[in-house]
Amino acid sequence: MSGVGKKIADVTFKASKNIDWDGMSKLIVSEAARKEFFTLRRTFDEVNTQLQTKFSQEPEPIDWEYYRKGIGNKLVDMYKEAYDGIEIPKYVDKVTPEYKPKIDALLVELKEAEQQSLKESERLEKEIADVQELKKKLSTMTADEYFEKHPELRQKFDDEIRNDYWGY
DSSP states (O other), rough: OOHHHHHHHHHHHHHHHHHOOHHHHHOOOOOHHHHHHHHHHHHHHHHHHHHHSSSSSOOOOOOHHHHHHHHOOHHHHHHHHHHOOOOOOOOOOOOOHHHHHHHHHHHHHHHHHHHHHHHHHHHHHHHHHHHHHHHHHTOOOOHHHHHHOOOHHHHHHHHHHHTOOOOO
């Protein structure tokens, strides 16, 4: 294989070492997503194995002298000249520059969503703690103690009483 192909295989192998498959699998909730995830992982491993074995090896050199003995110099020289004239084009990555900014933007958006999620989680945890505290004190709490924590409700009830509105 050419040096470029070997380099691509090496880079792919190194990149696969950085993937936290176990960490990602712990985040999956549904059984269908888990099945798809493991299919993706198996496919990735198969492609990576092929890159490491089949495509990362240099081809064996051709023994032109062996063929000259059996076929003849003229025909072998013609094939050798054609073989040496083959130029394998170098791989030019046109996809990465196109999608790299999009992926980077998605990563930024992901970090922002993660921060919002953490803030919302903290708010909900606090709200749960407040509700649990209220649940414990509910049987012994007076209306004044409740209104002390919720002054907007005191105002609402006072307005209803003042306007002679009793909910029916």
